[in-house]
Amino acid sequence: MSSVAREWREIPGRYNLVGTKCTNCGRIFFPARTFCPDCRRASIGKIEPYALARTGTVYSFSVIHEAPDCNNMQKPYAVAMVETDDGVMIEGQLVDVDLEKIEIGMPVRAVLRKLDADGKAGVIHYGYKFVPQ
Amino acid sequence: MEVGIVSYGAYVPRYRIKPEEIGRIWGVDGKSMGKGLMINQKSVPSPDEDVVTIATEAARYMMDRVPEVDPKDIGAIYIGSESHPYAVKPTSTIVAEAIGATPAMTAADMEFACKAGTAGIQACMGLVGAGMVRYGVAIGSDTSQGAPGDALEYSASAGGAAYLIGSENIIARINKTLSFTTDTPDFWRREGQPYPLHGGRFTGEPAYFRHITSAAKMMLDAMGTKPEDYKHAVFHQPNGKFPTRVAAMLGFTPEQIQYGLLTPEIGNTYSGAVPLGLANVLDHAEPGDRIFVTSYGSGAGSDAFDITVTDAIKDYKRDNAPVLERILENPVYVDYGTYAKFKGKIVMPE
Numbered sequence: 001m002s003s004v005a006r007e008w009r010e011i012p013g014r015y016n017l018v019g020t021k022c023t024n025c026g027r028i029f030f031p032a033r034t035f036c037p038d039c040r041r042a043s044i045g046k047i048e049p050y051a052l053a054r055t056g057t058v059y060s061f062s063v064i065h066e067a068p069d070c071n072n073m074q075k076p077y078a079v080a081m082v083e084t085d086d087g088v089m090i091e092g093q094l095v096d097v098d099l100e101k102i103e104i105g106m107p108v109r110a111v112l113r114k115l116d117a118d119g120k121a122g123v124i125h126y127g128y129k130f131v132p133q
Numbered sequence: 134m135e136v137g138i139v140s141y142g143a144y145v146p147r148y149r150i151k152p153e154e155i156g157r158i159w160g161v162d163g164k165s166m167g168k169g170l171m172i173n174q175k176s177v178p179s180p181d182e183d184v185v186t187i188a189t190e191a192a193r194y195m196m197d198r199v200p201e202v203d204p205k206d207i208g209a210i211y212i213g214s215e216s217h218p219y220a221v222k223p224t225s226t227i228v229a230e231a232i233g234a235t236p237a238m239t240a241a242d243m244e245f246a247c248k249a250g251t252a253g254i255q256a257c258m259g260l261v262g263a264g265m266v267r268y269g270v271a272i273g274s275d276t277s278q279g280a281p282g283d284a285l286e287y288s289a290s291a292g293g294a295a296y297l298i299g300s301e302n303i304i305a306r307i308n309k310t311l312s313f314t315t316d317t318p319d320f321w322r323r324e325g326q327p328y329p330l331h332g333g334r335f336t337g338e339p340a341y342f343r344h345i346t347s348a349a350k351m352m353l354d355a356m357g358t359k360p361e362d363y364k365h366a367v368f369h370q371p372n373g374k375f376p377t378r379v380a381a382m383l384g385f386t387p388e389q390i391q392y393g394l395l396t397p398e399i400g401n402t403y404s405g406a407v408p409l410g411l412a413n414v415l416d417h418a419e420p421g422d423r424i425f426v427t428s429y430g431s432g433a434g435s436d437a438f439d440i441t442v443t444d445a446i447k448d449y450k451r452d453n454a455p456v457l458e459r460i461l462e463n464p465v466y467v468d469y470g471t472y473a474k475f476k477g478k479i480v481m482p483e
Contacts, residue, residue, distance in 0.1 A: 015231045072481075073180035073474055095181065096147050112189040112231050113181040119483065124218055126185060126227060 002118060007125055012049070014127035017110060019088070021050035028052070028088050054110040055133065056084035061094060061102055070116035078102055082110075082130055093129040107133040136262045137303035137440070138296055139202065140449070142194025143412035143457050144187050145292035145399050148177040149464040150472045152287045158469045159282045166287050171373025175290035175400025177467060178276045180475050182291065184214045185224050187405070188274035189231045191295035194454035195270070196232055199297065207234040207297075208266025211256050212242050213249025213404040214293075215322070215329075216276045228272065238266075246320060247369055248430030249273060250294070250404040255310050255436060257298035268299040275403035280328035281478060288372050290400025294408035304446040305415065305424070308439040309356060313348035320431035331431075337375075340433050345369065345379050348435035349427045356439050360384040364422040367393030367410040369429035371401045385425070392417050393426075398461065409457070411440075416456040418442040 012018035012032075019030030023046045024039040030052055036043030061080040064071070071077060071093070078094040080102070094102060095113060108130040115127040151174045156163020167173060178187070196204060212225045225240035243249040243256075250273015257269025274293025279285030319340035322329035332340070345368060353359065360366070366389045368376040373396050380390045393410035396402075402409055407428040414424055419442065426438040473479055 011230060015227075016233060095179065112186050114183060114186060115181075124183075124185075126231075129181065 002125075004123055007123065010127075014115075014125075015112060017052040017054060017084070017090070017128060018049050019052060020047045022046060023048055028086055030088050030090055052088055052090070053085035056082045056108060058094070058102065058104055058106045058108055059083045059089060060104060063099055080108070080130060082108055094131070095129045096131045109133045134262055134264070134300050135303060135306050136258050136298065136300050137306040137443070138415070139268065139299040139301065139303055140195045140199040140297040141294060141412050141415055142191045142196070142198065142454055143292070143294040143409050143460065144190035144194065145176050145402070145409070145457070145460055146178045146182050146187070147463070147465055148179060148467050148475065149174045150177050150467055150469070154469050154472075155287055163287070166284075169374070170287060171377065171397050172288055172400060173397050174464070174466075175288060176292055176402070177472055177475055178291040180477075183218045183276055184212070184216050184274045184293070185218055185227045187276070187291060187293040188212050188214075188224060188228045188272045188295065191274065191293045192228055192232045192270060192272060195295040195297050197453040198450045200450070200453070202268065202297065204233040205237065206267045207232075207270055208238050209257060209260050209269040210234060210238065210240045210272070211253035211270070212272045212274060213245065213251075213253045214242070214273070214275050215244055215246055215249065215403055216278065217242050217244070220324070224274075232270075234270070245434065246431035247371065247401070247403045247406055248428040248434060248436055250408045251426075251428040251436040251438070252430075254296055254298060254307075254438070255312070257296075258307060258310060261298055261300055268297055271296045271298060273404035273406070273408040275405050277401065277403040278328050283328070285329070285331065288396070288401040290402050291405075292399055292402035292409055293405040294412045296408065302445050303443055304449045305418070306441045306443055308441055309352065310436060310438045311348065311351055311355060312434055312436045313344050313351060314434035315344070317344070317431075317433035319433055336371075336431065340431060341369070341371065341375055341429050342379060342382070344433050344435040345427050345429050346382060348437040349383050349425070352425070352427070352437040352439055358439070360389070360425070362423060363389060363425040365393055365414045365418070366390050366425040367407055367414060368427050369435075370394055370396035370406050370410065373397040395457070413457045415442070415446075416451070416458065418446060420444045420446055
């Protein structure tokens, strides 16, 4: 079973694509970082939460045939690198899509889906996946 | 204080199964079964969808249409369902977090068979009307279960709709709501049981028809109105047959229920059924349209609403989210094996 506390800490990012932004240089981080590797000391106290756009385009993708247990019911399925409208690259599963119709550049939108569950009695983990726009 | 609908959003999963495919497995003439129930197909949730994800999608569409509303001004979220993913742990807190409404708010899950969504609308009306909250969110969402081979398996489907209830910029004023409630055990599911049971024909006359007609007549009496005073009517729709018959019994025409009746194409979405029917009506509504709504939940009760669409619907940003007709486009049909897999009916190793 995964740590409930650790999963709970992930909620802002997983539900609402909340990362952070360095207000010193403008760089956006997802997942959230508390320190900007470019500005270093100058970024201290200048990192703020930043919600990414829920829309973007497929930068690249791959179809998965050997799935981990959590996705056994959905194979084969696609995962994609998505460039959000903010220009940030994030990775996620692409669902409700015909695999043969996925194209690089295809507009997609983040939705909330079940990612996994800790068995039949444990916590259910929700997070972002992408659907065609 | 005027209270009404400020915004709404709806969502139905993409997958469908037809009654003839279900009947093929159980040695039943599914086509006749579907014809008798007036169900052409029903929606099926994908394995990663549940009441939380359906409610969230509907709620996000609802918020997309009112970008001027700060989610932090939502003071209450109620989610009605008979298929909440947890027995203990609210669906409503997850959805509240996903639309950015937390933490200064109240939330609770509701259960009243198929009418828990409309019960949530009533609760929000009370809080808004009393000035306790600025906005309340009521959602009906279900991924309902029918036992394999049971008549319910031909209808039990998945979907939901969300309503932002408030007193400012309302696109549809709720003129009045009232309910008719008794202890009538027509359909139930005991704690820990995977499938509900029902009283067969007992779910008809003493249950669905008695409660809907009683609540509807109470509303017509209270408002001094007749069926012809309404442009649209929405009745609970466990199948296509019951709402068609109850509409005729009350004196409503097939034209009045055409937009509010979705079950023939998506099945019975339980707590989502009347909220989805009303969403489709609002997708087509114009200022001044009067809407008559009566839900039904087994166990049993009916909530009736008298609603008038306001001029504000002209400036409402409905196009910021897809209307139901678009959501229902391009369904993917699945066979019974895929349906059984998606619905978790196949026993898997732990």
